[in-house]
Amino acid sequence: MNSSALPSTPAPGRPKDMEKRTAVLEAAMVLFPSRGYDGVSMDAIAQAAGVSKLTVYSHFADKEALFGAAVTECCAQLLPHQLFVPDPGLPVAEALFQIARPFVDLMMDERAVSLHRVMISQAGQDRRLTEIFFCAGPRAILLEMESFLQEARRSGYLRVADPARASEHFFCLLKGLGHMRVLVGLSEPPSSEQRDAHVREVVGIFLRAFAPEAL
Secondary structure (H helix, E strand, O other): OOOOOOOOOOOOOOOOOHHHHHHHHHHHHHHHHHHOOOOOOHHHHHHHHOOOHHHHHHHOOOHHHHHHHHHHHHHHHHOOHHHHOOOOOOOHHHHHHHHHHHHHHHHHOHHHHHHHHHHHHHOOOOHHHHHHHHHHHHHHHHHHHHHHHHHHHHOOOOOOOOHHHHHHHHHHHHHHHHHHHHHOOOOOOOOHHHHHHHHHHHHHHHHHHHOHHHO
């Protein structure tokens, strides 16, 4: 061995394994809705993801952080950011439809329905948990929609005096009583055709309220 040789440069630390992170999130998105927040441990998530508990903690500081990330990922899978930044040449009615239709699918998704039920059961017991849920899910989507409406206003496609309030109205119209009926078990989720018809109706109402010619 040549003692005069320079010592080898230590290899840089490997980036965290994103496949394992994804596996952890997928496990969390299954376990939290089915067992509730209190019924899920980090050990259980690690086992379901096929990773060590240390790996779980290397990606998420604690169970609250993982819960928030799982809610964010669930929303992002069905309602990605790109939907709120449509092609400039796309008619505003179609851009609204492309946001609204996946939103209805998200609201009717089995995991989302179960998670809403978990949050209702937590009402008045753990405000911290419900705040995490609201910020990671509903609030994040509202902010995306608010940004979309601000851009539509700047471009002259819509005349919206208060984009934040208009965002709330849009999503509340989409949820309607249908979401409540599914949430409390009074009906099954609507069919694809029923969702299409409902979304087209809501988009029409929204445009009649905020289209430039209407104001």
